[in-house]
Amino acid sequence: NAGVTQTPKFRVLKTGQSMTLLCAQDMNHEYMYWYRQDPGMGLRLIHYSVGEGTTAKGEVPDGYNVSRLKKQNFLLGLESAAPSQTSVYFCASRWTSGYNEQFFGPGTRLTVL
Amino acid sequence: GENVEQHPSTLSVQEGDSAVIKCTYSDSASNYFPWYKQELGKRPQLIIDIRSNVGEKKDQRIAVTLNKTAKHFSLHITETQPEDSAVYFCAATFTGGGNKLTFGTGTQLKVEL
Numbered sequence: 001n002a003g004v005t006q007t008p009k010f011r012v013l014k015t016g017q018s019m020t021l022l023c024a025q026d027m028n029h030e031y032m033y034w035y036r037q038d039p040g041m042g043l044r045l046i047h048y049s050v051g052e053g054t055t056a057k058g059e060v061p062d063g064y065n066v067s068r069l070k071k072q073n074f075l076l077g078l079e080s081a082a083p084s085q086t087s088v089y090f091c092a093s094r095w096t097s098g099y100n101e102q103f104f105g106p107g108t109r110l111t112v113l
Numbered sequence: 114g115e116n117v118e119q120h121p122s123t124l125s126v127q128e129g130d131s132a133v134i135k136c137t138y139s140d141s142a143s144n145y146f147p148w149y150k151q152e153l154g155k156r157p158q159l160i161i162d163i164r165s166n167v168g169e170k171k172d173q174r175i176a177v178t179l180n181k182t183a184k185h186f187s188l189h190i191t192e193t194q195p196e197d198s199a200v201y202f203c204a205a206t207f208t209g210g211g212n213k214l215t216f217g218t219g220t221q222l223k224v225e226l
Contacts, residue, residue, distance in 0.1 A: 031211060040122075042202055042216040043157070050211050058213065090156065094212065101147065102214065104156040 001026050004105035006091050012111045013081045021076040021108050023091030029103075030096040032074040033058070034066060036087040037107075043090065049074055050096075081112045115140045115207030119217025126193050127225055134220045136203035137185040143205040146179060146186045147214070151200045160201075161188070193224045 004025045013019055023032065030051050035043040045058030049068040063085060065077045074093075078085060088109050092102040116139040126132050138146075147162035163170045163177045163186065170177050174193075179186040186205075190197055200221050204214040 033213070040218060042119075042218040044216070045213055048211050048213060056211060059215075101159045101162070104158070106156050 004093055004103050006105040006108050010109045014113050017081050018079050021089055023074045023105055024072055025093040029093035031094045033092045034076045035090045038087050083112045086112045115215040117205050117215045117217045119203050123221045125223045130193055132190045132193055132222055134188045134201055136217050138205040140207045142208045145206040147204050148188050149202045195224050198222055198224045
């Protein structure tokens with residue numbers, strides 16, 4: 001099993017450009033999450049999904065959109081990138097029931113110039 | 114919304130000493146409290162977790178305690194080793210569906226030889 005994977009690993013954008021980050025998991029998890037990590041601020045939830053075809057806003061959703069067309073994939077889109085979106089982005093997934101662990105992907109380092 | 118405060122932000126100990134990291138949470142309905150370890154440039158990984166119906170849990174050199182009345186929980190690492198050096202994050206679930214986690218801002222632990 002590959003677990004949770006993310007593409008790309010690194011990306012540099014110019015202000016106003018758009019891009020999509022892909023998260024994929026092969027553990028048949030229902031729940032998937034997108035976080036951003038900034039120095040001194042921990043991990044903050046952007047959007048999440050509780051199943052295929054569903055999405056919901058997290059703590060810091062502005063400037064981002066998501067889609068969950070397939071159960072194994074969760075896409076994070078930036079329509080018009082801003083320097084404030086420079087961050088490390090982590091995807092995570094987990095099973096539905098109980099208090100199960102969230103499994104994290106390796107992260108995507110995004111720089112917006 | 115849910116708030117998780119974590120202290121200290123940095124902690125330096127001598128090899129073999131104990132380290133304690135403390136967190137407080139705001140949502141009295143929180144019922145799951147994981148701790149993640151993140152090495153430099155790596156993804157967060159679960160090291161221990163505790164449910165609200167348990168006061169203490171131990172796994173070798175790592176233990177977590179929970180005081181529901183005071184709404185705080187702590188991570189204890191005994192006999193610290195250089196490989197324990199990393200950033201540690203506490204987290205708590207909060208109500209609203211999706212089993213979402215709110216993370217603390219992290220503690221940079223340095224174990225010195």
